[in-house]
Amino acid sequence: MIDRYPPAPWLTVGPGDDAAVLDLSGSLAGPVVACTDTLVEGQDFLRSWSTARDIGIKVAAQNFADVAAMGGRPHTLLVSLTTPADVPASWANEMADGLVAECARAGAVVAGGDVSAGSEIVVTGTALGTLAVGRAVLRSGASTGDVVAVTAGSGRSGAGWALLREGVVKGGVPSGDPVLRDPVLGDPVLGDLVLGDPVLETLVAEHRAPVPPYSAGVEAALAGATAMIDTSDGLVRDATRIAVSSGVVLDLDPAALNPGDDLLHAAKALGHGGASATDVAQDWVLTGGEDHALLACFPPSVTLPAAFRAIGVVREGEPGVWVGGRPFTGEGGWRHWT
């Protein structure tokens, strides 16, 4: 795997020795942002739904999104891979290619890793970055009167997950099992296969390999964002984290949360019509997980960075999330496979 990782000016010692050495001077000088996040087969992905490349992209993306959510520029990734004996070296190499691809999109490199044997695939990434401004944007900084804003994409991963789960779009693993199987029962899934629909295929692709808006995190920090989070567990659930950490109410505007045509199209493809399609798509927006959009609060005087659009305001009150002036009580959030 390690021969697949490109060099970088700040990577003084790359993979292959006891440890990597990073020169974080020049444009990478400043407070270091660090986080770790793991994907477990069967819990976070299925090999019949995601390619190895998807998994590499996903583990890099979810770690880099956490760096971005602090206002950091991700630059370095370390990865530990545990695999069962039946996983071929080609799987690990394709996963490494996914890591490299997402690193390239983020302006980062793989600095090192570890390979172990186990009974299921477990991939742990650790991302390092540098704060764009001297201070981190925490979850706890939102103030009454702030504007609540989010980057694009809420609900798209949830829609992609539903399309895969119901068999409307097949898993798309190019050289693997051609039949989508139920993850629990192992039976072939009998849903209608709709192939060649680019809107649906894109939603599924974004579920399998998320596309976090890394530079939007830096832009938010530079613009003076007071609080920020990566929406990995669903818009409302992650908004609640900001609300509780900051001791405020995030009051979201339902008119700003209407699902887009792509989500409505997906709901219809799943057999929902009329108001039911709108409800299903709205639920994806509010509670679908793994979008890795950035949710942030800004002082009202700030011109929002281009990647953000306003979806609500911060108010005083019992900490929590309101939608349309009332506490949100819907169920949902990020769905595990099991």
Add this chain to the structure above:
Amino acid sequence: MIDRYPPAPWLTVGPGDDAAVLDLSGSLAGPVVACTDTLVEGQDFLRSWSTARDIGIKVAAQNFADVAAMGGRPHTLLVSLTTPADVPASWANEMADGLVAECARAGAVVAGGDVSAGSEIVVTGTALGTLAVGRAVLRSGASTGDVVAVTAGSGRSGAGWALLREGVVKGGVPSGDPVLRDPVLGDPVLGDLVLGDPVLETLVAEHRAPVPPYSAGVEAALAGATAMIDTSDGLVRDATRIAVSSGVVLDLDPAALNPGDDLLHAAKALGHGGASATDVAQDWVLTGGEDHALLACFPPSVTLPAAFRAIGVVREGEPGVWVGGRPFTGEGGWRHWT
């Protein structure tokens, strides 16, 4: 778990937000050392042989030893824990206490982590450190004429493993299964239990929770070490890595590799006598793994740091390890459980 992790002056943002933030200025300024290493249940440890605290110590120690082997001072650890549903929260808390204990010994702190569900315990640590001098001590820098030296402890972990495996010392999990069971068959192990022997208990304790000499890595770098490695896979195997990376022969002096009284005592406790005991103990010194001692090469003019003693010299030749003027051909090295 995160309420168990103490703060540190350089930990600007600790566990609990999207990512940690580190202020690596002042005494922590300089090139950053980074590595990751994983422990998998059944492969790297057994819950019937090691306490959760042992596992916490071990994952921290093996990562910090890699930082030390570059000449770095470890200061920060991130940890991702995957556990089956039947592992109680108390196990995770005890593991966290082990992390904290080893961090304290190393002068480091836990900056963040992740918790996932899976079918077996997988613990991935990522360590960060700062180089003590401007340059890293690589595996590739050994030169003809250098002195080969090692810190104390070679063979002790291998001896402890053998004592556990043969049932001479029981696993010692305080509140768990009181009977040591064969890891493959699940049967009670029928070896003689020798309790209350402090020499044997210490060897087992060091296998379960290694004690790497972190400051020796910094001292070696300051003294001008040309090459260094952490002996995680056995003295000869890791010496071979330096030899191959540097394109030299590491010619080890058999008189400097004689096993100590503790190893001979352990070999006898395992039923070996006379020359056989010496052979078994010698094999632990040369090929036993998981010692996490530091093996380094120094220019001949250097006064060795106190933690190191000379065990050989670097010569020209087909890269590899010699013992007593002849290529080493013994089998062995780090033993997986399976």
